[in-house]
Amino acid sequence: xxxxxxxxxxxxxxxxxxxxxxxxxxxxxxxxxxxxxxxxxxxxxxxxxxxxxxxxxxxxxxxxxxxxxxxxxxxxxxxxxxxxxxxxxxxxxxxxxxxxxxxxxxxxxxxxxxxxxxxxxxxxxxxxxxxxxxxxxxxxxxxxxxxxxxxxxxxxxxxxxxxxxxxxxxxxxxxxxxxxxxxxxxxxxxxxxxxxxxxxxxxxxxxxxxxxxxxxxxxxxxxxxxxxxxxxxxxxxxxxxxxxxxxxxxxxxxxxxxxxxxxxxxxxxxxxxxxxxxxxxxxxxxxxxxx
Amino acid sequence: xxxxxxxxxxxxxxxxxxxxxxxxxxxxxxxxxxxxxxxxxxxxxxxxxxxxxxxxxxxxxxxxxxxxxxxxxxxxxxxxxxxxxxxxxxxxxxxxxxxxxxxxxxxxxxxxxxxxxxxxxxxxxxxxxxxxxxxxxxxxxxxxxxxxxxxxxxxxxxxxxxxxxxxxxxxxxxxxxxxxxxxxxxxxxxxxxxxxxxxxxxxxxxxxxxxxxxxxxxxxxxxxxxxxxxxxxxxxxxxxxxxxxxxxxxxxxxxxxxxxxxxxxxxxxxxxxxxxxxxxxxxxxxxxxxxxxxxxxxxxxxxxxxxxxxxxxxxxxxxxxxxxxxxxxxxxxxxxxxxxxxxxxxxxxxxxxxxxxxxxxxxxxxxxxxxxxxxxxxxxxxxxxxxxxxxxxxxxxxxxxxxxxxxxxxxxxxxxxxxxxxxxxxxxxxxxxxxxxxxxxxxxxxxxxxxxxxxxxxxxxxxxxxxxxxxxxxxxxxxxxxxx
Numbered sequence: 001x002x003x004x005x006x007x008x009x010x011x012x013x014x015x016x017x018x019x020x021x022x023x024x025x026x027x028x029x030x031x032x033x034x035x036x037x038x039x040x041x042x043x044x045x046x047x048x049x050x051x052x053x054x055x056x057x058x059x060x061x062x063x064x065x066x067x068x069x070x071x072x073x074x075x076x077x078x079x080x081x082x083x084x085x086x087x088x089x090x091x092x093x094x095x096x097x098x099x100x101x102x103x104x105x106x107x108x109x110x111x112x113x114x115x116x117x118x119x120x121x122x123x124x125x126x127x128x129x130x131x132x133x134x135x136x137x138x139x140x141x142x143x144x145x146x147x148x149x150x151x152x153x154x155x156x157x158x159x160x161x162x163x164x165x166x167x168x169x170x171x172x173x174x175x176x177x178x179x180x181x182x183x184x185x186x187x188x189x190x191x192x193x194x195x196x197x198x199x200x201x202x203x204x205x206x207x208x209x210x211x212x213x214x215x216x217x218x219x220x221x222x223x224x225x226x227x228x229x230x231x232x233x234x235x236x237x238x239x240x241x242x243x244x245x246x247x248x249x250x251x252x253x254x255x256x257x258x259x260x261x262x263x264x265x266x267x268x269x270x271x272x273x274x275x276x277x278x279x280x281x282x283x284x285x286x287x288x289x290x291x
Numbered sequence: 292x293x294x295x296x297x298x299x300x301x302x303x304x305x306x307x308x309x310x311x312x313x314x315x316x317x318x319x320x321x322x323x324x325x326x327x328x329x330x331x332x333x334x335x336x337x338x339x340x341x342x343x344x345x346x347x348x349x350x351x352x353x354x355x356x357x358x359x360x361x362x363x364x365x366x367x368x369x370x371x372x373x374x375x376x377x378x379x380x381x382x383x384x385x386x387x388x389x390x391x392x393x394x395x396x397x398x399x400x401x402x403x404x405x406x407x408x409x410x411x412x413x414x415x416x417x418x419x420x421x422x423x424x425x426x427x428x429x430x431x432x433x434x435x436x437x438x439x440x441x442x443x444x445x446x447x448x449x450x451x452x453x454x455x456x457x458x459x460x461x462x463x464x465x466x467x468x469x470x471x472x473x474x475x476x477x478x479x480x481x482x483x484x485x486x487x488x489x490x491x492x493x494x495x496x497x498x499x500x501x502x503x504x505x506x507x508x509x510x511x512x513x514x515x516x517x518x519x520x521x522x523x524x525x526x527x528x529x530x531x532x533x534x535x536x537x538x539x540x541x542x543x544x545x546x547x548x549x550x551x552x553x554x555x556x557x558x559x560x561x562x563x564x565x566x567x568x569x570x571x572x573x574x575x576x577x578x579x580x581x582x583x584x585x586x587x588x589x590x591x592x593x594x595x596x597x598x599x600x601x602x603x604x605x606x607x608x609x610x611x612x613x614x615x616x617x618x619x620x621x622x623x624x625x626x627x628x629x630x631x632x633x634x635x636x637x638x639x640x641x642x643x644x645x646x647x648x649x650x651x652x653x654x655x656x657x658x659x660x661x662x663x664x665x666x667x668x669x670x671x672x673x674x675x676x677x678x679x680x681x682x683x684x685x686x687x688x689x690x691x692x693x694x695x696x697x698x699x700x701x702x703x704x705x706x707x708x709x710x711x712x713x714x715x716x717x718x719x720x721x722x723x724x725x726x727x728x729x730x731x732x733x734x735x736x737x738x739x740x741x742x743x744x745x746x747x748x749x750x751x752x753x754x755x756x757x758x759x760x761x762x763x764x765x766x767x768x769x770x771x772x773x774x775x
Contacts, residue, residue, distance in 0.1 A: 001311065001478050008487075137297060143759075144297045153760055 019143045022152060026142040030151055034115050038065040043090055047077040048097035051228035051274070054281025055288075062289040064095075073111035074102065074208040081215060083119035091221045095288070096212065098225035098256055101195035103209070103243035105202045114138060114147060176231070176277070177267040184233035188273040192237050201243035209245060213252055225249040225256040229284060230274040232264040259284065292335045294544045295498055302332065303548065310552055311478055318475040322445045325472075325552070329454035333418070336458070340416040343381060348451045350377045351426040355433045355440030355447075367434060374430040378423040385415050390619030418458035420616060424583055426451055429465040431587055438466055446472035455548040459541045461559040461579035468556070476553030485736065486550030488751075492735040493543030495754055498762035500721055501536030503714045504529040510706060512680055515690045520699030523690060525711065530680050531673045532718050535564065538577070543733055562729045564672075564722075565650050567664040569633040570643035572672060580616070584609050595638060606638060607631045617679070622687060626678040633671055649729050717761060 038045070042065040046052050052068025059066045067080055077096060084091055101107075117134045125131040142148040179187070216223040225246055230238075246256045262284075263269045269280030276284055292298040306328045314320035334341050354374040361367050429450075432438035441447050450469045456462075511518055511526030518526070539560035546556045563575035573581050592605040607628065614627020637643040650665065651657040657665065674691070681687035705711055728734030735754075741747040 001480070004478075004480050004483050007484075133297065141297065144300070149759065 015143070019141060022142045022148060023140065025152055025155070026145070026148045029155065030142075030148050031115060031118075034069050034112065035118060036065075036067065038067070038084075038089075040089060043092040044095070045084070045091065045093075046095045046226075047080065048072065048095075048226070048228065049102075051097060051099060051276075054271075054276040054278060055285045056278070056281060058282055058285040059289055062285075064289055068097075069112060069115075071110055071112055072116070073107040073113070074205050074212060076112045076116035078208050078212050078215070079116045079119045079124070081212060082121055082124070085215075085219060086121055091219065093222045093224065094216060095224050095226050097228060098245040098249055099227055099260075100238065100242035100245070101192075102245045103201040103205045104195050104197070105200070105205075106194060106197050107205055108202050114145060176270045176272055181233070184231065184267075184273065185237060188231070188233040188237040191234070191273050192241065196241050196243075206248070209248060213248075213254065223249075223254055225254060226288070227256065227258045227260045228274075229259050229261075229263040229269070229276060229280065231267060231270045231272075234273040235261060235264065257288070259288070262287070292332060294541070294548075295494060298335065302328075303551075307551060315475075315478075318473075319445060321475060322443075322449045322472055325449040325454075326445060326452060329449065329452035329457060332454040333452060333457055336417045337414070340419075343416055343419070344422060344452060347378060347381065347423065347426055348448055350374060351430050351451070352441075352444055352447045354430050356442065358430070358433045359440045371430060371434045375427065378427050382419055382423045385413055385419055387619045388413060421460050421462055422451055422457060424462050424580075425465075428462070428583060428587065429469070432465055438469075441469060443473070453549070453554075455545040455552075455554075456556055459538070459545070460577075461542055461545065461557050462583055463556060463579065468554070471554050478553065482550050482553065484739070486547040488735050488738060489543045489547030489550065489733050491547075491751065491754055492733055493540040493545075493547060495758055496536040496540030496543065496721075498758050499536075500718060501533045501540060502762065503717070504533035504536065507705060507711055507714070508533050508680065512682075512690070515686070515693060517704075518693065519701050519704050520694045520696045521701055522703035522705050523694045524699065525703050525705065527673050527677050527690075527694075529714075530676050531564075531669070532721075534676065534679070535560075536721075546733075558732055562649065562725055562734075564669055565665055565726065565729055566668050567646045567650060567661060568637055568642070568668055569630065569671060570637045571646040572668055573630070573634065574647075580613065584613050588612060599639065602638060603635060606635055610634065621684050622678045622681050625684060625687070626675050629675045629678060633675070652730075713761075717757075 042063065044062075044064040046055065046059060046064060046066045046068055048068040049072045050068075050070040052066060053070060055066050055068070057066065067077075069076070081091075081094065117138060120131070120135050122128065122131045125134055138145055176184070213223060215221075227246060246258070249256050263276075263280060266280070269276055269283065271277040271280075292302060306324070310321065310324055314324045330341055333344060351374050354370045358367055358370050361370065429438070429440075433440045441450075446469065449472050450463075450465065453463075453468070507529045508526055511522055512530070515523060515526070542559035546558070549556045557579055559577060559579050561575040561578065563572050566572035566575055589605055589609045592608060593601050594605060595602050610627040610631035611624055612627070614623040614625070614630070617623040617626075634643070637645075650661050677690055678684075678687045681690055702708070703711070725734045728737050731737055738747060738750055741750065
């Protein structure tokens, strides 16, 4: 038994060592920019996915905290709102994205539900064990986290490519406005195809959005929907496609601020078909929050 | 809880430590811990089904005890049929109720009559097909006086619910497993080390081979109408490895885990894809189920004795019932029937026991004849697997007809073809390792013959790295046989 335990302990030690490496890796590369703990003075918040990221910390000069994160879904945004309420934040206003694709079924898989568990509360789980597992074990044992594994693999592949192909010109970044009209249309088409995989919206996401609305009503929070600016190529391809998150807002008597087409003639403000760059983010932040 | 989950990674060491350090001095305590751990394991899926397995256990324990004291043949038969009725009744209800109802309605609508019924939203209890057969074998053996019934209720509870093999086998015979609960288990290093090796190999098969194949299987089978012939062939090939990696991987983990606790379970897969004919395949694939059907259905029907039509009838019944055991769908029945059609010529020409020993015994390479026979047998099983995986019969037929078109010689139209090729290369290495280990219980067993410890550990390290880096990180892929 002693020999067996000794050898198993050795394996366990190697496993722990590797997990430690992965833990620090995940803190730098996976949770980077995600773990945000706003100051209690903030009363207004922006919740969005990657569309809200270009605003960055510019909103803070308007006393608005930008809680946006790439690939955040309504599941994640609801968690964050609950976290703020549970931690004594006095929330006045919440700006939340109601872009056309936010109720897309693809968001059920492509989201930050594993990451946003750092904001989760015990009552969201079936029992205390699943709470500990969801919030702490998944964070401290990233060896069991599929997304961290996938990221680590990509990181290693990229490092190997750097070693064997150090002057890789294919990685050169191109500006959105440098692309031709046809190239932009193609990129927009590819993007929209992934955002609108099927006709029907996600019922789960719709229910979560309704829960957010209800939560804000209960806590007397002014909830405002935002439609973020997109490029003209994107608008041309999108046409009337929409899963109707904005309609849910208007049906519930909530305000929607539609900025979708404000930068149609300003391709220089975009980094790609539907994301602003830093310049565009700066101008948009001023436009959105100055009033 | 899945074997490849954080829950099991916490559960197993805890139970292991309690078992060998707290309860090891007392047999009853050891068995009680097994029962408690097994019920926790099973309840983790759905606590509502604990009552089902407990009730089934009580019925069969009671039937066993009463059979022992009963001499009247009529009463003995009545007791046996009680056990059969309860076990198959549960199985029939949870697994086949909606199937029979739907087909009943379809049959009536064929004659112009419309029947309105409500489909019940029945959740299939995990492992029900396995533990009901396991307990049935107990009562049948007691009835036939091949086994003395146990009076130790805790041992019997542990036998029925033993967590490593509860949800997907191997289906153990009471004669083999139950006596192991009568003796206090002693820790043996070699057994535990073998167990760990087998668990590692099982995880490799499941996470690397099965789950990576599953990506392509789902992509191809779910969109088979849009795929070219070469993609369809690839889909069928991947499925052959998905189901083998998944099921035999689970069995390896189950057997390996049992060894950690001092138990020996039967081998469930004996390198079936190296079979030279279908009869040999069925002696090597899901051994615990095929021997169950042989002993409790085929032989009581008369087996291969008697007239030709009796042999044909018995073979068809056993294979079709075996197919039906897998699921409530006509595709499984057709799969079973197809295997029966493959098997019958061998049986009728008395060639079903031509290949008993493992292929290329004592040699490294097979002969050309052996190689061709293995390839032919493999192709026949892959063709049958198409029915096993298809949504329905017409899907299976359209899938097969899609293969045999001129698009068979085109480049497969699948997403991420490069990754598919990498997966095929890994499968190729896997087949080589299995070939090298084909004389053992499991392929990795041979590794203990490497005397240089650092070299041995390097091999383990490489396998672990493969699991980590090439394993499919999608934690939603369950073991296929959980649905049975």
